[in-house]
Amino acid sequence: MNLLELDGVHVVHRIGSAKLFGRAEVFALTDASLVVDPGETVGVVGESGCGKSTLAKVMVGLQKPTRGTVRYHGDSLWELPAAQRARMFGRDVGMVFQDSSTALNRRLAVHRIIRDPLDVHDEGTAAERDERVRELMSLVGLPRSVADAVPGQLSGGQRQRVAIARALALRPSLLVADEPTSALDVSVRAQILNLLLDLRDALGLAMVFVSHDIQTVRKMSDRIVTMYLGRIAEEAPAADIPDRARHPYTRALFSATPSLLHVAEPIVLSGPVPSATAPPSGCNFRTRCPKAAADCATGLPPLEGENGHTYRCLHPEVPEGARKTGVSTP
Numbered sequence: 001m002n003l004l005e006l007d008g009v010h011v012v013h014r015i016g017s018a019k020l021f022g023r024a025e026v027f028a029l030t031d032a033s034l035v036v037d038p039g040e041t042v043g044v045v046g047e048s049g050c051g052k053s054t055l056a057k058v059m060v061g062l063q064k065p066t067r068g069t070v071r072y073h074g075d076s077l078w079e080l081p082a083a084q085r086a087r088m089f090g091r092d093v094g095m096v097f098q099d100s101s102t103a104l105n106r107r108l109a110v111h112r113i114i115r116d117p118l119d120v121h122d123e124g125t126a127a128e129r130d131e132r133v134r135e136l137m138s139l140v141g142l143p144r145s146v147a148d149a150v151p152g153q154l155s156g157g158q159r160q161r162v163a164i165a166r167a168l169a170l171r172p173s174l175l176v177a178d179e180p181t182s183a184l185d186v187s188v189r190a191q192i193l194n195l196l197l198d199l200r201d202a203l204g205l206a207m208v209f210v211s212h213d214i215q216t217v218r219k220m221s222d223r224i225v226t227m228y229l230g231r232i233a234e235e236a237p238a239a240d241i242p243d244r245a246r247h248p249y250t251r252a253l254f255s256a257t258p259s260l261l262h263v264a265e266p267i268v269l270s271g272p273v274p275s276a277t278a279p280p281s282g283c284n285f286r287t288r289c290p291k292a293a294a295d296c297a298t299g300l301p302p303l304e305g306e307n308g309h310t311y312r313c314l315h316p317e318v319p320e321g322a323r324k325t326g327v328s329t330p
């Protein structure tokens with residue numbers, strides 16, 4: 001059974017006021033279907049505003065889908081009673097956010113922050129909780145000397161270690177990390193990424209790793225999902241990305257880093273990213289796609305592909321030819 005399954009999930013935000021300038025709809029996530037299996041790492045990558053954080057929030061139950069189903073261990077989460085849903089998410093899914101300086105309660109000492117989920121879920125005796133906090137601090141490489149410090153007294157890297165310890169307190173099966181290193185100094189990033197990899201292996205965690213840094217996503221992930229303007233463009237085993245990528249957006253994203261995708265010239269996308277309030281009809285990438293044709297404007301491209309490598313594109317790249325010549329012609 002899948003650990004987590006998203007089936008046709010849409011998230012639409014209604015913004016504005018009917019009295020002032022009128023209401024608008026923001027299509028933050030459109031028809032997202034995705035499975036996370038026990039023990040695997042799924043990397044989610046895409047430009048700013050493409051819906052990565054929305055997808056992460058849906059996965060941890062912080063965002064209710066406007067439409068579609070989220071199943072955890074086969075149970076449809078939003079059909080469960082609220083208390084049961086909260087218990088399930090609280091216990092079995094941990095989340096680490098981008099900016100630990102705002103995600104952690106700045107008035108609480110480190111040991112209280114890490115202990116909080118144990119208290120909320122009434123886990124063990126007081127002595128067992130204290131012991132678990134000591135164990136978690138050691139697991140994430142925090143010295144005992146910072147147990148009484150408040151977040152403001154810690155370095156950015158130490159704060160992120162506290163956030164990771166708290167997320168792991170209840171021994172979750174899944175850790176969702178949303179840009180966990182983008183607020184950190186470059187020198188500290190590798191340490192936190194290595195820590196996440198070590199913890200994943202030691203604890204057998206499934207992990208969803210969200211980032212706009214494609215190099216990092218590629219290093220961390222078993223499978224990679226590329227997102228564009230609220231939609232999943234392509235999903236593939238990490239070994240297929242970028243060389244065997246079929247969606248032009250995936251290739252464009254990776255061609256910006258020549259060490260990852262060798263093309264004669266980077267594929268420069270034309271025009272701005274359209275607004276999420278008025279995404280283009282048909283394939284929403286067509287207004288910037290080097291391979292766009294007239295048929296891309298009508299209807300959502302069907303999901304194509306096999307063996308865990310799927311994409312939505314009517315004119316996909318042909319990997320062999322593409323590897324030799326860059327972007328192939330439509």
Ligand SMILES: Nc1ncnc2c1ncn2[C@@H]1O[C@H](COP(=O)(O)OP(=O)(O)OP(=O)(O)O)[C@@H](O)[C@H]1O
Pocket residue numbers: 013014015026027028046047048049050051052053054055212276
């Ligand atoms: N609460 C909200 N109300 C209105 N619009 C929202 C809300 N949350 C997100 N959005 C919009 O939904 C879209 C997707 O946002 P999201 O934060 O998921 O993207 P992202 O890929 O994580 O971006 P970034 O990399 O910049 O964090 C964007 O257009 C964003 O402005």
